[in-house]
Amino acid sequence: MTREPQPDSKKPLPDSAAESPDAKNADAYSANAKRTMCDNGRLDNERLENGSPIRAALKGALAISPLTLAVVPWGILAGSFAIDAGLTPLQSQAMSALVFAGAAQLVALGMIKAGIGLASILITTLLITSRHLLYGMAMRPQVSPLPLKWRLTLGFLLTDELFAIANLGKQRSLDPWFAFGGGFSFYLGWNLATAMGITLGHKIENLDALGLDFAIAATFIAIVVPAVKRPSILVCVLVAMVASVVCALMELQAGLLIASLTGMACGQLYAKLSGEPWRQA
Amino acid sequence: MMIWLTLIAMTAVIFLSRYLFLEPKLPLRLSKNTLQFLGYSAPAVLTAIAAPILFMRGQQLAITYDNSYLICGLVAVLLAYFTRNTLLTVLVSMALFFIIH
Numbered sequence: 052m053t054r055e056p057q058p059d060s061k062k063p064l065p066d067s068a069a070e071s072p073d074a075k076n077a078d079a080y081s082a083n084a085k086r087t088m089c090d091n092g093r094l095d096n097e098r099l100e101n102g103s104p105i106r107a108a109l110k111g112a113l114a115i116s117p118l119t120l121a122v123v124p125w126g127i128l129a130g131s132f133a134i135d136a137g138l139t140p141l142q143s144q145a146m147s148a149l150v151f152a153g154a155a156q157l158v159a160l161g162m163i164k165a166g167i168g169l170a171s172i173l174i175t176t177l178l179i180t181s182r183h184l185l186y187g188m189a190m191r192p193q194v195s196p197l198p199l200k201w202r203l204t205l206g207f208l209l210t211d212e213l214f215a216i217a218n219l220g221k222q223r224s225l226d227p228w229f230a231f232g233g234g235f236s237f238y239l240g241w242n243l244a245t246a247m248g249i250t251l252g253h254k255i256e257n258l259d260a261l262g263l264d265f266a267i268a269a270t271f272i273a274i275v276v277p278a279v280k281r282p283s284i285l286v287c288v289l290v291a292m293v294a295s296v297v298c299a300l301m302e303l304q305a306g307l308l309i310a311s312l313t314g315m316a317c318g319q320l321y322a323k324l325s326g327e328p329w330r331q332a
Numbered sequence: 333m334m335i336w337l338t339l340i341a342m343t344a345v346i347f348l349s350r351y352l353f354l355e356p357k358l359p360l361r362l363s364k365n366t367l368q369f370l371g372y373s374a375p376a377v378l379t380a381i382a383a384p385i386l387f388m389r390g391q392q393l394a395i396t397y398d399n400s401y402l403i404c405g406l407v408a409v410l411l412a413y414f415t416r417n418t419l420l421t422v423l424v425s426m427a428l429f430f431i432i433h
Binding site: 300 | 334335336337338339340341342343345346347349350351352353354355356360365367368369370371372373374375376377378379380381382383384385386387388391393400401404405408409412413416418419421422423425426429430433
């Protein structure tokens with residue numbers, strides 16, 4: 052919550068910085084910016100193409116909207132499950148507002164409910180969240196030159212969903228306002244849905260029977276399937292799928308860890324054995 | 333108190349994992365193998381979370397026609413593969429799920 056005001060308070064800065072060169076010689080600047088690797092040039096060029104920061108943010112919100120929609124049942128589940136696991140309504144909402152990571156929240160709640168200790172919860176959290184290291188690495192060229200406030204904001208908002216939309220236009224430079232619009236609208240959707248879950252959780256007895264968890268699967272399918280661009284990724288996905296089901300059948304607590312690492316290892320092994328050329332994901 | 337500690341520790345772990353490589357001062361020294369291995373983390377983790385939701389009912393394996401999770405998950409895979417349209421994939425598979433479930 053403390054990070055929310057930052058982007059707003061910053062609004063005049065990128066604007067005024069961007070507008071002065073635009074006004075002077077927009078054409079020459081735009082042509083130049085297309086070639087230059089300078090980050091200011093990239094941002095201004097992006098702004099020329101997209102219009103105002105607000106328009107870019109709205110474009111981001113629109114791009115992520117299918118995933119925001121899909122996260123609603125999932126957020127309801129997170130809210131009601133938090134209450135179910137013994138958290139107070141304030142704690143339940145704070146979890147979504149601070150942690151802001153659906154999969155990690157649901158898994159951690161299951162562990163809290165089962166009375167598992169903090170260390171195990173954090174190790175599992177670390178594993179589930181380790182894919183964000185990769186997202187950070189992939190977005191490093193675009194985000195690391197930005198000012199600290201932007202880095203903190205976009206870092207906080209960096210979910211699977213935001214990465215999926217921000218990475219779509221990988222060839223062009225990333226407009227931070229586009230990413231902010233996507234990430235922040237998704238954040239609002241997630242927290243509103245959690246609030247609904249906290250309220251509804253009391254009232255609807257068999258919320259579980261509604262099958263809200265299907266939304267999790269649908270979202271991840273919509274993200275994973277288009278990402279299967281090489282045979283080794285298919286191997287990784289199929290192995291992780293089988294291994295996760297086997298681990299679930301064996302009721303292993305570290306099932307997610309084991310299944311993920313097995314899938315990753317098999318994917319990489321396949322790539323090595325088949326001599327598949329490697330591109331960064 | 334334990335819950336708050338858990339929430340704050342989780343927030344720290346997750347934020348750091350998201351922010352770490354966005355920090356320009358961090359010297360990036362990861363071997364190609366590590367990067368390649370990490371490249372598989374997103375599909376692997378997302379699949380490992382989704383698959384038990386689709387294939388398991390309770391503690392039982394449920395590869396049956398009346399498992400609406402599995403049927404709709406399959407529909408979602410086909411939609412995602414053939415249309416490459418996220419909105420369509422999510423909307424149609426979820427609508428179908430809530431109708432037949």
